[in-house]
Amino acid sequence: MRCRKCAQPAVIKMPRHNTSLCKDCFTEFVHTQVRRAIKAHRMFAADDRILVAVSGGKDSLTLWAILLKLGYRADALYVDLGIGDYSARPRQKVQRFTDTVGAAYQSKLHVHTVEQEQGAGIRELATLVHRPTCSTCETMKRY
Ligand SMILES: [Zn+2]
Secondary structure, three states, X not given: OEOXXXXXEOOEXXXXXXXXXXXXXXXXXXXXXXXXXXXXXXXXXXXXXXXXXXXXXHHHHHHHHHHHHOOOEXXXXXXXXXXXXXXXXXXXXXXXXXXXXXXXXXXXXXXXXXXXXXXOXXXXXXXXXXXXXHHHHHHHHHO
């Protein structure tokens, strides 16, 4: 399978677009898609400051990296729920990403630690409001 743009070995087949692309052409394709979506939906202007909520997963970290590579001034926000390893591992991933990719663009990571900011952990807060932990977490992350 060859890249339809440059004939290098393809790394992804995209039937919806009737094409296959190599790593570099796929990266360019994704950046173009993001650039077009920002413009089509008038999300923000080139000089706006952007705060990207990151979870430590590949989707949010990739979005942050793309915005930086496209020249946007984007910082990141990570909400630390304080649930043992469930929170510690993604926070470490976000910190490593910030130390490499974020630092290259003088971008900053803002961490909202639930226990410090709200005075109780997410599980205690869920008990207080008589809601499941996931529901409490979702509401907190939204606001
Ligand atoms: Zn290619």
